[in-house]
Amino acid sequence: MPPPSASRKFMYPEQSVPYTVYAKREHPDDIFAKLDKPNELKLEERPTFLKVGALETVKGSAYMEYGKTKVMASIEPPRELGKQTKKIGTLGIVTCTLKYAPFAVKDPACIPRKETSMALALKKALEPVICRHEFPYFQLEIKVIILDDDGCALSTAINCCGAALVDAGIATYDLITASTVCKYKNVEFINPSAVIEQLVSTISESGDDDEEHGIVVTASLAAVDQITECFQKGYLKPETLKELTEHTLAINERILDTVRFVLYNKVKQQLRKDKDGAEMSDTINAVTDLGIEE
Amino acid sequence: MANISLSEAEKTFILHGVEEDFRCDGRSRRDYRPMELETDLVSNASGSARLRLANTDVLVGIKTEIDKPNYLTPDQGKIEFFVDCSANAAPEFEGRGGEELALELADTLTNAYESPKAFDLKLLCILPGQQCWKLFVDILILECGGNLFDAVSLAAKAALFNTKIPRVTAALMDAGEAELLISDDPYDCTRIPIGNLPILVTVCKIGDSCVVDPSAEEEECSIASVVVGVSKRKGKSYTSNVHTIGEGSLHKDTMHNCVLLGLSAAESLNNELVKALKLEEERIGSKRRNIVGFLK
Numbered sequence: 001m002p003p004p005s006a007s008r009k010f011m012y013p014e015q016s017v018p019y020t021v022y023a024k025r026e027h028p029d030d031i032f033a034k035l036d037k038p039n040e041l042k043l044e045e046r047p048t049f050l051k052v053g054a055l056e057t058v059k060g061s062a063y064m065e066y067g068k069t070k071v072m073a074s075i076e077p078p079r080e081l082g083k084q085t086k087k088i089g090t091l092g093i094v095t096c097t098l099k100y101a102p103f104a105v106k107d108p109a110c111i112p113r114k115e116t117s118m119a120l121a122l123k124k125a126l127e128p129v130i131c132r133h134e135f136p137y138f139q140l141e142i143k144v145i146i147l148d149d150d151g152c153a154l155s156t157a158i159n160c161c162g163a164a165l166v167d168a169g170i171a172t173y174d175l176i177t178a179s180t181v182c183k184y185k186n187v188e189f190i191n192p193s194a195v196i197e198q199l200v201s202t203i204s205e206s207g208d209d210d211e212e213h214g215i216v217v218t219a220s221l222a223a224v225d226q227i228t229e230c231f232q233k234g235y236l237k238p239e240t241l242k243e244l245t246e247h248t249l250a251i252n253e254r255i256l257d258t259v260r261f262v263l264y265n266k267v268k269q270q271l272r273k274d275k276d277g278a279e280m281s282d283t284i285n286a287v288t289d290l291g292i293e294e
Numbered sequence: 295m296a297n298i299s300l301s302e303a304e305k306t307f308i309l310h311g312v313e314e315d316f317r318c319d320g321r322s323r324r325d326y327r328p329m330e331l332e333t334d335l336v337s338n339a340s341g342s343a344r345l346r347l348a349n350t351d352v353l354v355g356i357k358t359e360i361d362k363p364n365y366l367t368p369d370q371g372k373i374e375f376f377v378d379c380s381a382n383a384a385p386e387f388e389g390r391g392g393e394e395l396a397l398e399l400a401d402t403l404t405n406a407y408e409s410p411k412a413f414d415l416k417l418l419c420i421l422p423g424q425q426c427w428k429l430f431v432d433i434l435i436l437e438c439g440g441n442l443f444d445a446v447s448l449a450a451k452a453a454l455f456n457t458k459i460p461r462v463t464a465a466l467m468d469a470g471e472a473e474l475l476i477s478d479d480p481y482d483c484t485r486i487p488i489g490n491l492p493i494l495v496t497v498c499k500i501g502d503s504c505v506v507d508p509s510a511e512e513e514e515c516s517i518a519s520v521v522v523g524v525s526k527r528k529g530k531s532y533t534s535n536v537h538t539i540g541e542g543s544l545h546k547d548t549m550h551n552c553v554l555l556g557l558s559a560a561e562s563l564n565n566e567l568v569k570a571l572k573l574e575e576e577r578i579g580s581k582r583r584n585i586v587g588f589l590k
Contacts, residue, residue: 021365091541107366117401120394121537128518128543201408202367212532213409226543232536235409235525238557241533242550249546 018107028199035196037187043250045179046152046191050160050262052167060168064160067191068150073160075168078138092135096123098144098157105149105194118154125158125178125219125229131171140170151193152180154231158219163259167266175259176228178219179251181244183212183236188244190251200234212236218248222256298510305515312500312512319509324559326507331448331570333456334578341457345449348509349439351383352446354431354453358460360474361428363419371418371426373407375400376433377446383438392435398539399433399446406447406492406523406535413491420462424472427459440510443521447494448567454491455571458483492525492534493567495560497552499544504552506559517542520549522556526564531557 046067054063060075078092098119100111126142142164144157158178165172182192184200192200192215200213214234220227227249232241300308311317319327327348336342339355346352361372377399379392386392407413418427431453433446461482464475477483498508498519508516523535536553538544544552 017365109364113404116397117405120398120401124538124540127541213411214533220546221543224543225545227538227546227549228543230520230536230538230544230549232533233405233408235411235532235534237530237532238550238553241536241553245546245549 020106028202031195031199032185038190041188041190041247043190043247043254045251045255045258048255048258050163050259052163052262052266058168060164060166060170062160062164062167064156064163066152066156066159067193068148069152069156070147071144071153071156071160072147073142073144073157073164075161075164075170076141076143077168078135078140078170081137081139090136091132092130092137093139094123094127094130094132094142095139096120096126096142096144098122098146100146100149104146114153118157121154121217121229121231122157122161125176126161126165128226128228129162129172129174129176129221130165131173134171149194151195151197152191154178154217155180155219158229159255159259163263166263174221174223175256175263176219176221177252177255177259178217178229179248179255180215180217181248181251182215183234183240183244185211185213188247190247212240214240214244216241216244216248218245218252220249220252222253298514300511300514304511308512308515309501312503312505315503317505318511321507323503323505324555326559326563327509329448331452331567331574333452333571333574340459341453341455343449343452343456345445345452347439347441347445347448347507349437350441350445351435351437351439352442352449353434353436354446354449355434356453356457357430357432358457359428359430360420360425363423363426367415368423369419370415372428373413373415373418373431374428375403375407375431375450377403377435378433379435379438383435395442396435399442402443402494402521402523402535402537403431403447403450405537406494406525409525409534411490411527411532412523412525412534417486418459420474421465421472425465425474429454429457438510440513441496441507443494443496444507444563447492447523448563451488451491451493451567452571454486455488457486459486488568488571490525490527492523493560493564494535495522495524495556495563496520496539497522497556497559499542499548499552504548504555506555516540518544520544520552520556522553522560524557524560524564526561531561533557 049065051063055061055074058074059077063072096119098115100115102108142161146153155178162176182189182200189196200215212235214232214236217231218227219229315322330346333343335344336355340358341356344353377396379387379396381388420426431450461477461484462474463477466473496519497504497506498516500516518540520538522533525532525534
């Protein structure tokens with residue numbers, strides 16, 4: 001089925017289904033048996049690539065690859081709100097739009113629901129971190145596009161937006177980082193892949209009754225020790241929820257190191273460029289001065 | 295949510311009250327406001343409920359329709375939540391003003407009902423791969439007096455309890471297509487078991503303490519709340535959905551305390567709800583009452 005948002009852009013046939021429907025489907029238990037389960041719990045992030053300032057045309061942007069998940073975030077400069085807007089307050093307004101590329105997931109039918117719920121979650125995660133009192137009567141627009149989703153899309157989007165906010169020069173209270181952990185059949189998966197996320201959401205009822213399953217996404221600020229957003233879905237006992245949240249917080253700190261390192265390098269690079277630029281302009285000035293004297 | 299302006303002094307008054315465990319309306323931090331619940335009052339819906347929690351008024355109607363199951367889950371039915379924030383509830387809901395809140399409410403309910411252990415969609419399947427029931431849960435917010443999440447989830451659960459799905463008596467196979475025969479008797483129907491259905495509890499952080507069932511004024515004083523979806527199974531409480539709302543952030547210990555408070559509140563709330571629903575049904579039975587109107 002074509003993703004509704006894309007039906008205008010792409011000429012899909014109206015009533016089509018992916019051919020995989022007719023392929024022999026594996027039982028969830030078989031898929032689970034094939035997965036490589038972690039022997040010991042390692043609270044580590046996935047191999048990460050982060051580029052700050054990936055786009056030239058916007059105020060701030062970042063591109064992040066978290067394993068195979070690829071996300072691009074861009075931030076428009078704050079815009080003044082029209083006078084007729086009713087939402088008047090002394091705090092700036094943050095709006096988030098999140099789009100999935102039509103080819104980002106295997107089953108495009110779930111895209112519209114994911115887009116709206118993730119945009120909401122992203123907004124709630126980012127609102128507390130932005131110093132909104134610095135731009136009253138202004139609106140800050142954050143746009144995210146998910147190019148490839150191999151699990152952890154929401155947490156990667158939050159990480160990417162955190163870096164993009166710094167690149168845009170928007171004042172924030174702290175660097176925000178987020179991570180995902182999920183639990184399925186008593187095995188805990190750190191940074192679950194799309195296959196595991198799919199398994200968790202299509203769990204069958206006929207199982208051990210005491211079995212838990214669920215996914216937890218936590219966004220936190222390490223310096224002030226605060227959780228800006230905690231999102232859980234599934235069926236978990238409160239103790240498990242607490243344990244999983246602790247684990248996400250530990251991974252968040254690891255990711256924070258990576259993000260900090262990238263930003264630090266970016267600043268160093270910028271300073272070097274500025275210095276070179278200053279020297280260059282000095283020599284140009286000197287040359288032109290000479291030229292005038294001649 | 296509703297636009298209430300409070301002065302600093304009023305906010306301080308509420309904050310001090312919460313700290314002393316004696317809120318403006320005389321409740322303690324763990325008390326709910328009185329509720330009024332009524333079921334089966336919309337004649338065109340398969341199930342309906344109206345809940346009034348102090349000043350919050352919610353009306354839920356459930357429609358059952360036949361649909362084709364999703365090709366990924368051929369043996370499951372469907373459920374869809376739709377929330378409409380009426381402009382009667384608050385002037386700022388006019389036009390598209392209530393859309394964001396409505397989306398958030400519907401999304402939270404969808405997430406809470408997603409786990410098959412909370413709500414088993416297989417019950418709604420008629421013929422695997424061909425026909426299934428689709429439940430449309432339409433929620434209308436008539437008045438906004440704080441604590442919408444709890445009110446909406448309670449009303450939705452009550453309406454699902456009240457829902458009557460007609461019994462399918464025969465399915466004829468005609469050239470590979472199924473043809474269904476629905477029973478003629480309007481009282482011949484199946485019910486939805488509500489034992490595991492989740493309810494939502496909002497725990498609101500005001501000052502350094504957490505309260506349940508915040509009024510609209512108290513919501514104004516809080517910058518962060520946690521919504522906990524609680525489902526009961528075999529006497530144990532599980533969280534089916536947790537998420538934070540509001541523009542602030544929380545410490546992880548506060549967060550955990552909020553979840554625990556939400557769980558314990560949900561447990562007693564759930565018991566009371568089931569008790570009230572059974573009592574109402576016993577008293578009225580299948581007799582049709584003379585329905586006068588919603589607004590009192």
